[in-house]
Amino acid sequence: MPKITYISHNNKKVTVEVPIGLSVMEGAVQNNVEGIDADCGGSMACATCHVYVSENWLTKIEKIHDAERDMLDMAYEPKNNSRLSCQITVSNELDGLEVTTPIKQS
Amino acid sequence: MIKTDAIIIGAGPVGLFAVHQLGIKGLKSIVIDNLDKAGGQCIELYPDKPIYDIPAVPECTGEELTKNLLEQIKPFNTEFFYNERVDEVMQDKDNWIVKTNNNNEFTAPNIIIAGGVGSFEPRKLSLKEAEKFEGKSIFYAVKNKEAFKNKNISIFGGGDSALDWTLELSKFSKINLIHRRDEFRGAPHTLAEIKKLEKDGKISIKTPCQLESIEGDKDIASITIKFDDGKTEKIKTDTILSFFGLIMKLGPIAEWGLNMNKKTIEVNSENFETNKKGIFAAGDICHYPGKLKLILSGFHEVALASVECFKRARPEEKYRFEFTTSSKTIQDRLGKK
Numbered sequence: 001m002p003k004i005t006y007i008s009h010n011n012k013k014v015t016v017e018v019p020i021g022l023s024v025m026e027g028a029v030q031n032n033v034e035g036i037d038a039d040c041g042g043s044m045a046c047a048t049c050h051v052y053v054s055e056n057w058l059t060k061i062e063k064i065h066d067a068e069r070d071m072l073d074m075a076y077e078p079k080n081n082s083r084l085s086c087q088i089t090v091s092n093e094l095d096g097l098e099v100t101t102p103i104k105q106s
Numbered sequence: 107m108i109k110t111d112a113i114i115i116g117a118g119p120v121g122l123f124a125v126h127q128l129g130i131k132g133l134k135s136i137v138i139d140n141l142d143k144a145g146g147q148c149i150e151l152y153p154d155k156p157i158y159d160i161p162a163v164p165e166c167t168g169e170e171l172t173k174n175l176l177e178q179i180k181p182f183n184t185e186f187f188y189n190e191r192v193d194e195v196m197q198d199k200d201n202w203i204v205k206t207n208n209n210n211e212f213t214a215p216n217i218i219i220a221g222g223v224g225s226f227e228p229r230k231l232s233l234k235e236a237e238k239f240e241g242k243s244i245f246y247a248v249k250n251k252e253a254f255k256n257k258n259i260s261i262f263g264g265g266d267s268a269l270d271w272t273l274e275l276s277k278f279s280k281i282n283l284i285h286r287r288d289e290f291r292g293a294p295h296t297l298a299e300i301k302k303l304e305k306d307g308k309i310s311i312k313t314p315c316q317l318e319s320i321e322g323d324k325d326i327a328s329i330t331i332k333f334d335d336g337k338t339e340k341i342k343t344d345t346i347l348s349f350f351g352l353i354m355k356l357g358p359i360a361e362w363g364l365n366m367n368k369k370t371i372e373v374n375s376e377n378f379e380t381n382k383k384g385i386f387a388a389g390d391i392c393h394y395p396g397k398l399k400l401i402l403s404g405f406h407e408v409a410l411a412s413v414e415c416f417k418r419a420r421p422e423e424k425y426r427f428e429f430t431t432s433s434k435t436i437q438d439r440l441g442k443k
Binding site for chain 2: 039040041045046047048069070073074076077078080106
């Protein structure tokens with residue numbers, strides 16, 4: 001099962017196994033990983049599952065859509081490598097993915 | 107104090123349908139919502155986005171759904187209390203007393219919490235110094251546009267609110283529109299107007315950049331923005347308007363002594379009552395095994411909850427299950443002849 005690493009803003013790392021097909025957000029919520037709120041439950045309506053993805057992984061994950069970009073405008077301190085973790089689907093190719101959570105989600 | 111049969115917290119689709127389900131059983135209700143209108147997430151998050159899973163409605167927008175639900179509950183002449191948040195819930199024998207932040211008090215044997223993911227509040231600027239200017243020179247909404255005349259206003263955001271207020275306030279103030287990326291999201295004619303204003307030198311647009319610091323002691327003197335390439339620019343500003351959407355906060359609900367599961371309220375799936383008799387939760391805010399956060403699930407939940415509400419509000423009467431198609435009583439309540 002692919003391993004996903006969640007890094008908190010103060011550099012605490014948690015690595016969990018996430019089944020293929022789940023989102024990176026679901027992987028966090030189901031394993032009680034702190035730093036991802038996901039208030040809307042994955043409908044891309046709240047920007048509280050915001051994560052930063054390192055440059056080398058950004059190109060490997062599914063491309064960002066306009067609607068996600070719009071939603072990221074509402075996120076807390078968005079950067080160029082910001083994504084909504086509910087929009088990243090876990091696959092074998094993403095085994096080892098590291099995402100960093102912001103200081104807070106809202 | 108206003109007496110009623112059920113106090114509904116939340117005017118989203120589930121809260122609105124609760125009015126209907128209570129109403130056809132002859133129960134009166136009132137609705138309280140922190141927003142200024144009905145619709146909840148449907149209106150705040152996706153008014154124009156289509157919904158495809160309302161039974162027998164192949165496609166409708168959040169706005170249409172809300173409009174139709176309001177139409178459906180019209181016969182019940184329900185009173186709505188908008189811009190109010192429920193702060194306190196107290197027990198009074200078999201009844202509940204609810205107090206809002208607007209000092210309204212209600213009492214009823216039943217409370218239905220249909221609060222979605224909590225109350226909506228504007229997302230605030232993340233800079234620490236923004237706090238001390240809030241309400242004086244930093245605003246997250248325009249209540250009275252007269253207060254924004256003849257100012258140097260910096261507007262943050264890239265969506266409809268930021269664009270619409272840029273257009274409106276540029277009639278009598280100097281506007282800087284600041285956004286973290288180059289694209290704005292708005293109606294085509296709005297975008298065209300914005301472009302024209304910029305071309306005519308009426309407004310200035312700064313992208314892609316974010317707020318770096320706010321200068322000033324009592325009042326704001328200027329702000330510094332940082333562009334993506336690292337360059338910074340100081341902009342003369344006395345007023346900041348920030349439109350980064352709304353966030354959802356569970357708020358005081360967490361303190362009412364209800365059994366919680368993370369940010370949701372535990373209910374049974376027979377009548378959606380919480381651990382407190384007479385307090386029900388339905389829609390996205392409730393949790394039970396197998397719960398799905400769908401509008402249609404919320405409709406089912408309030409239908410069942412309303413039966414228990416009836417038993418509590420009319421203990422001396424026997425509950426009779428009736429169909430709207432055949433019940434003369436229900437048709438009278440709906441004003442149908």
